[in-house]
Amino acid sequence: MNSQTPPDLLVRAIEQGRVPDLHAAVAVRHGRVILEHYGEGEDFRMNESLGHVRFTPDTLHDVRSVTKSVVGLLYGIALADGQVPQPHEPLLRHFPEYPDLAEDPRRAVLTVEHALTMTLGLEWDESAPYTSAANSEIAMELAPDRFRYILERPVVDEPGSRRSYCGGASALLARLIEKGTGRAVEDYARARLFEPLGITRFEWSTGEDGVALAASGLRLTPRDLLAIGRLVLDGGGGVVPSSWMEAALRPRVRIDEGSHYGYHWYVGDTWAGGFGNGGQRIYVAPALDLVVAVTAGQYNLPDQPTASVVLEEVVLAGIEP
Template identity: 80%
Template sequence: MKDDRFTRRLARAAEQGRIPDLHGVVAVRDGRVILEYYGEGVDFRLNESLGRVRFTPETPHDVRSVTKSVVGLLYGIALADGRVPEPHEPLLRHFPEYPDLAGDPRRAALTVGHALTMTLGFEWNENVPYTSAANSEIAMELAPDRFRYILERPIVAEPGTRWSYCGGASALVARLIEKGTGSALADYARARLFEPLGIGRFEWATGDDGTALAASGLRLAPRDLLAVARLVLDGGGGIVPASWLAAALRPHVPISEGRHYGYQWYIGDTWVGAFGNGGQRIYVAPALNLAVAVTAGQYDLPDQPTATVVIDEVILAGIGRRP
């Protein structure tokens, strides 16, 4: 840990039992590391128990749904390469293998942007544990054809009007990248995002069909997760086009008071971020020149406060800013 102010605040929060299952946090402000901490605890690789792990700066960690936001960055790179459709283009035009679905006028009106913003209007439920086939993401993984499973979901809301959390949307975005680039998602990520960022090691889990889990399958070490956060803080760093970040990090659809969704990223009043089950977090506050990465082990718990406490009560309060 790098700064006594933040070290003391973190220790106090730990003593009070307010940051259970914290596995790691790295925070940078004005280009300087202000806090770096690694703990110990029970961890998982998706639903596979890894037992008790002592974490280090190099220990890979599930980032769960932060994966979605990385996919959003990859889409911007592929778009600049001319490999994927613009957000306004019809979605099913790029899935010609499902002509029966394209024959439905409501589905034919779906756009790539509806997938990017999770406003497809599909019936989709991820409010049950990720160990249950009642969870739509798990049902997608169990389906003979994951993309047909997504695209044939009943439409229960007018597309483009309401945000509804949907890992299937991220899977469609990733499939467009693979179709357009001719590369597996992990290979494209390695060549166009991770290696340029200096990230030499990552893991990307695949389903039984060999398809990369675009909604939740990425594993990164905390410092590498921070590298992604700093990329966003730096306006793309010449890796992700600044024009794409401007579009992706603009509020496209409201989620709740003070929170919106962009292109696979969450948008607050003063921050942008990525969230993953268990307390995985990227938090970027441009006005503070602040980037934070958090990993934690609160998987599938109804309340997962650790990352919020670390960011709000340790880092932002330590800076002297209210969340």
């Protein structure tokens, strides 16, 4: 039996300075809260400083690229309603406003699944800071037409052959949702995902054109992140079709030794997750009946260890297998 619980281990990690910029951590196992912690520190809404914040259960927080995983869930809901194309369908068929791009045989082979798995094969680089136009996601937001910007990137790989991290893929999926449902993606999310989960407050940052940032703009509380994780644990929870959850969490393209990418969700041997810049995390471990949500403020730093320490050295180390 473990002598130290997750709260004990977190106190020690904080004292040792191993979880810098930790804003919140919540974990539920077997339906019971085993860890809930709220800290304080400087926070940001995208690149806008919010100053020093004391976090509470009701404090909204940027979840950054966890937004992508939420968009993946929304796509599955819309697909079940027959409002968006099937993954195997040609992508550019559903962007008829760009006939010149559809005429390019290298682009004509692109499918919706290539966007879902980020294997579009288009030139895309998010290695520069998210404050710089050298970052492709930022350049996309600055472009006169973000969707043309994405779809006209040079073809550098065979589509489907390699995952290249691409916020543009998420933007394309959100646009397909908007086209098919006739609703802004944030309004669709409110009605079809958030309200059924009891999520009553959220924000979704937009670009200068007023379009929601599908790659990174969502703001949720840690408890609401946890609710999304529990939905995944429950196979969709009656909100997202179970067939879509199974498809989304199937390993489709290798990222590294220990992880693959599904349909906008990361997948390991025993876990699934959503990851966001700065240390935002949803972690789902079905065999352990465990869901963890972490928010942190390590935005744009080259190393962002806090979420991993919370998961591995606090939660997983503090529970019985």
